[in-house]
Amino acid sequence: MTPWYVLTVPMARKTGSHSDITGPKVREAAMRLFTEHGYAAVSMRQIAADVGVQAGALYLYTPNKQTLLFTLLFEQMQGAVEAMKAADLKGPPEAQLEQFVRAHLRFHMGGESGSFIPYTELRNLTPANYEKVEVMRRIYETALEDIVAAGARSGVFAVEDSKLTTLVLISILNGVLAWYRPGGRVKLDTVEAHYVDIIGKAVRPARVDVPAE
C-alpha cells in the first residue's frame, strides 16, 4: 500500500485503455473465428491476436471462453426471435412463410462479415448453457411450425407432419451457410428469391397435370 504522504497523480496511461472499443471487437473476432474454424479449434490467444491485445486482457470482457460462446449464441438466437417478431407476419400461410424465409435469411446472412455462428456449435455449450439457448430456439422454430401447421390445416400446404417439415425447412435455410458467402458472386437478393421459390414449392402440393374440377 502506498503511504499517504506519497503524492499520487493521475498517470498518463502507458498502454491503451479502450474498454468501450475493445469489448465489441472481442465479440466480433470471436464470432468470426468460431464461425470459420469452430469453437474448439480457436484459442483465446488467437482471438486476442485478432483483436490486437494480449490473451490476459480478454478476461476483462468475458469470465471464460465458454461464456463467450454462450453469450454469442444466446444473443444470436434472441436476435432471430426479435427479428421474426418485428417482421410482424401476417396474411395467409403462404405469405407468412415467404416473410419468414426472407426475415430469416436477412437476419442470419445480412451482416457484411460472417455474422452467423452455425447451430452445430451448440454442441460445445455446457448442458446448462445449452438449455438456455434451446429455450429461445424452441420459440423461434415454433413460430415457423405454426405457419406450416396452419397451411396444412387449410390445405394450401401438402404437409403430413408439420413438426418434421419444420425441422427440414430450418435445416434447408441454415444450409445456406454451406455455400453462400456474403460479398461473394451471388447477391443476397438472389439467395432470398431462390429460397422463397424452393421452400414455397416444397410445401405446396405437387403440380397436377390434370386440372381438377
Next chain:
Amino acid sequence: MTPWYVLTVPMARKTGSHSDITGPKVREAAMRLFTEHGYAAVSMRQIAADVGVQAGALYLYTPNKQTLLFTLLFEQMQGAVEAMKAADLKGPPEAQLEQFVRAHLRFHMGGESGSFIPYTELRNLTPANYEKVEVMRRIYETALEDIVAAGARSGVFAVEDSKLTTLVLISILNGVLAWYRPGGRVKLDTVEAHYVDIIGKAVRPARVDVPAE
C-alpha cells in the same frame, strides 16, 4: 541383433494382440467422435478410451491424428462416388434425380451408427489433404450437376443456374444431418420419400393454375 545361437521361441502374447479387430474399431470410434464433437474437440486419448486401449497404441493404425481424419473423409467421399456409380443412374432427368437422392441418403445415413462425417470437418484438413478430398467431391457433385443441367435443357426442370442449384441441393441433402438420427423415431424410408418429394418439387416448374396449351 540377436546372435544365431540364442534360441527364440514364439512367446505367448502377454497383452491382447488384436490388430485385425482394433484397426476397424479405431476408425469407427474416430468417425463417431469426429461426427459428434468435431475433430478439434476430440483428443487421441478420447478415441483410445472409446476403443479400449491406451493412446500410444493408436499410432499402430495411423501415423497421426490428421491422417486419421483425412483417411476417413477421403474414403467416405470415395464411397459416395462409388455408390453413385453403382446406382447406375438412367432414364429421364427426373428419374435420375430421384435415384441420386435415394442413393445419397442411403449411403450417408444408412449405417446404424452415425456413419457420416459432415463436410464442415473439411476445414480441419491440411491444404494438401483438402485438395485430394476435393477432387472426389468435385466428381460427385458434377454428376448431380449434369442431371440438373440436362433437366434444365430439356425444360422439365425450372432452373436458371445449374451450378448454383446443385450447391443448394447438396446443402439440402446434407442438412439431414442436422435433425435426423439413425434409429430415431423417423425411419430412413420416410426421410427418403420426404426428400425425393421436396427436391423434386423444388426443381420442377411451379404449379400452373391455368393449364398451358
Next chain:
DNA sequence: GTCTATAAACCGATAGAC
C-alpha cells in the same frame, strides 16, 4: 485496461519394456 509471467492441466507423439 493492458501487459508479462506463470500455474496447472492437457495435447500429440515417441521410446522402450513386456
Next chain:
DNA sequence: GTCTATCGGTTTATAGAC
C-alpha cells in the same frame, strides 16, 4: 500389439506490475 512413462509444446485462466 499394447502398456507405461515421458518429452515438448499448447491450452485456459490467474496474479501482479505498470
